[in-house]
Structures are given as C-alpha cells and as structure tokens.
Amino acid sequence: MLPPDDRIVMRLDLENIIIEGARRMREWEQLQEELPNLDMALDFLQRPGANIRDVNLNVEEWKVVSYINPKNTIRQIMKANKMNELEIRRIVYGLIQAGLVEVVRPAGMPLPPQARQVPAVDKRQQSSLVNRLIDRIRSL
Amino acid sequence: MQTVKMVVTGPFSAGKTSFIRSVSEIDVVSTERKISTEAERIKETTTVAMDFGRITVDDDLVLYLFGTPGQKRFDFMWEILSEGMLGFIVTIDSTRPETFREAKGILQTFRAYAPTPYVVAANKQDMESAWSVEDLRIALKLDPAVKMLPCVASDKESVKKVLLELLYSILEEMEKK
Numbered sequence: 001m002l003p004p005d006d007r008i009v010m011r012l013d014l015e016n017i018i019i020e021g022a023r024r025m026r027e028w029e030q031l032q033e034e035l036p037n038l039d040m041a042l043d044f045l046q047r048p049g050a051n052i053r054d055v056n057l058n059v060e061e062w063k064v065v066s067y068i069n070p071k072n073t074i075r076q077i078m079k080a081n082k083m084n085e086l087e088i089r090r091i092v093y094g095l096i097q098a099g100l101v102e103v104v105r106p107a108g109m110p111l112p113p114q115a116r117q118v119p120a121v122d123k124r125q126q127s128s129l130v131n132r133l134i135d136r137i138r139s140l
Numbered sequence: 141m142q143t144v145k146m147v148v149t150g151p152f153s154a155g156k157t158s159f160i161r162s163v164s165e166i167d168v169v170s171t172e173r174k175i176s177t178e179a180e181r182i183k184e185t186t187t188v189a190m191d192f193g194r195i196t197v198d199d200d201l202v203l204y205l206f207g208t209p210g211q212k213r214f215d216f217m218w219e220i221l222s223e224g225m226l227g228f229i230v231t232i233d234s235t236r237p238e239t240f241r242e243a244k245g246i247l248q249t250f251r252a253y254a255p256t257p258y259v260v261a262a263n264k265q266d267m268e269s270a271w272s273v274e275d276l277r278i279a280l281k282l283d284p285a286v287k288m289l290p291c292v293a294s295d296k297e298s299v300k301k302v303l304l305e306l307l308y309s310i311l312e313e314m315e316k317k
C-alpha cells in the first residue's frame with residue numbers, strides 16, 4: 001500500500017531543501033574562489049570569442065553591463081545596482097564565463113560614489129560635456 | 141567619471157545594430173532575450189532585443205549607445221535606458237513604408253517617456269527604393285522642427301553626421317534653458 005500523499009510531499013520537500021542548501025553553499029564557495037576580489041574592475045574583451053553572439057542577458061545583467069568600465073570596481077557596480085555580493089558575483093562570473101568581460105586592475109583612483117551616471121548639473125558643465133562629445137565624434 | 145547614453149530605436153531591421161556597429165569601439169553586443177515580467181510569476185514573456193556599443197570620449201567621459209526596438213512593454217528596461225540619456229535616434233528603413241506607422245508609434249512612445257532631444261535617421265538611403273527625406277517627413281507627419289537626416293547605417297561618416305546633429309540639438313536645447 002502506498003503511503004498517504006502528504007508524506008511523500010513532505011519528504012521530497014525536505015530533501016529538496018537540503019539539496020538546494022548544499023547547492024547554494026557550493027555555489028557561494030565557488031563564486032568566492034572564482035571572484036575573490038570585488039575591488040577589481042571589469043572590461044569588455046577586445047577580442048571576444050565566437051560564443052559572444054549567443055549571450056543572453058537578463059535585466060539584472062544589463063544593469064551590470066551598463067556600468068562596465070576599467071574605472072569602476074565590481075564593488076562599485078554592486079552598490080550602484082543595490083545588489084548583494086552573491087548576486088554581483090553570480091552575474092559577473094556568468095559574464096566572464098560567456099567570454100564577454102575580463103577582470104582587470106582598476107584604472108586610476110577609485111570613483112567617488114556620486115560620480116556615477118549623474119549628468120552634469122550646471123549649464124556650463126553640461127555644454128562642456130556635449131562639446132567634448134562633439135569633438136570626439138568628429139574625430140572618429 | 142561620467143557615463144552618458146544615447147538610445148537608438150526603431151522598428152525591426154531598420155538598421156539599429158548596423159548603426160551602432162559603425163561607431164562603437166567595442167564589438168557590439170547584441171542580445172535577444174525573453175524576459176518574464178513580474179518576477180516569473182506571470183508567464184507572459186517579452187522579447188528584449190538590445191544592442192550595446194561604447195565610445196570613450198576621454199578619461200572622464202564615456203558614451204554608451206543602446207539599441208532597442210522600443211516595443212511597448214519595455215518599462216522594465218526604461219530605468220536602464222533613461223539614466224543619463226542625452227537623447228535618442230529613431231531609425232527608419234526608408235525602403236519599407238509598411239513600417240512607417242510603427243516607427244511613428246515608437247517615436248511617440250519615446251517622446252512620452254523622455255522629453256530629451258531626438259533626431260530621425262532615414263536609413264538605407266543607398267537603396268534605390270528608398271523614400272526621400274521629404275516624402276518620409278510627409279508620410280510620418282513630422283513637425284518641420286524635427287531633424288530628419290538621410291542615413292546609411294553601415295557608413296561610419298553617415299552615422300557620425302546623425303550623432304553630431306543630435307548633439308547639436310542637445311546643445312541648442314541647453315542654451316535655450
């Protein structure tokens with residue numbers, strides 16, 4: 001005779017929880033190992049592998065990608081996106097595995113937090129910014 | 141360190157990817173992704189096709205080019221797109237009148253979301269069947285004040301011209317305030 005349904009469900013749930021817990025521990029350890037230092041920066045690979053075209057990015061990944069620059073540390077990207085360490089490590093690890101980015105030594109001094117993505121405030125600063133863009137595009 | 145963005149939008153196959161590829165210093169990252177809304181609970185999915193290019197201006201300034209088809213349900217992408225967005229470019233396939241209405245719709249959606257300057261790039265002007273800029277302006281019922289520029293997205297000089305016109309508009313807009 002079969003045991004009542006709820007007993008089976010209970011057992012499977014418990015097993016799943018244990019398996020899932022162990023999986024997360026392993027993932028956390030592995031990510032710590034793969035990406036020990038969040039104070040490193042990221043840059044796009046200049047010669048990306050063939051698999052790059054197949055990369056599927058989700059919204060969270062796009063958020064990270066939009067901050068990638070040798071000057072931004074992984075920790076700064078994490079804070080800018082209000083992510084935790086596991087989340088940022090998981091995403092960055094995925095991007096590295098996909099051959100999209102590489103870990104690089106951060107260029108120059110670390111950024112003051114307010115320097116992120118904030119458009120220039122006063123008018124003179126703004127037009128200077130646009131003029132720099134114009135000069136750069138002209139020189140392309 | 142500042143990051144500014146320009147968004148390149150337009151119907152499917154209008155030339156967004158080609159446009160960004162012509163001027164980006166990194167290999168343009170293109171992606172198509174089915175994204176579930178509302179944290180997977182609602183099963184409905186939306187395809188998000190995005191391109192991503194970069195132009196480093198100097199030590200303190202980077203310009204990102206984002207290509208997006210601007211489909212209706214992209215609220216969740218808007219946060220990413222709009223932050224630091226200077227302006228946008230609507231690309232149109234000048235050879236395909238059946239897409240003009242959609243292009244106009246995308247333009248209006250973007251206008252509603254972002255009161256930033258924009259230009260319209262009448263793309264594929266190298267093709268014989270391309271509508272002229274004048275005819276396109278009439279077909280799209282564009283205000284004479286809106287800049288519409290002939291474009292060949294695979295031609296770097298042509299893309300530069302469109303970007304520069306947008307930047308001139310941005311500068312003008314700033315001076316007005």
Ligand SMILES: Nc1nc2c(ncn2[C@@H]2O[C@H](COP(=O)(O)OP(=O)(O)O)[C@@H](O)[C@H]2O)c(=O)[nH]1
Nearest residue numbers: 152153154155156157158263264291292293294
């Ligand atoms: N002749 C011509 N073909 C173009 C031009 N721009 C794009 N194409 C082609 O049109 C197709 C769609 O372009 P794509 O950039 O992928 O469009 P997207 O869907 O808006 O990203 C591709 O086959 C391109 O090579 C252009 O200015 N002239």
Ligand SMILES: [Mg+2]
Nearest residue numbers: 156157170191
């Ligand atoms: Mg495309």
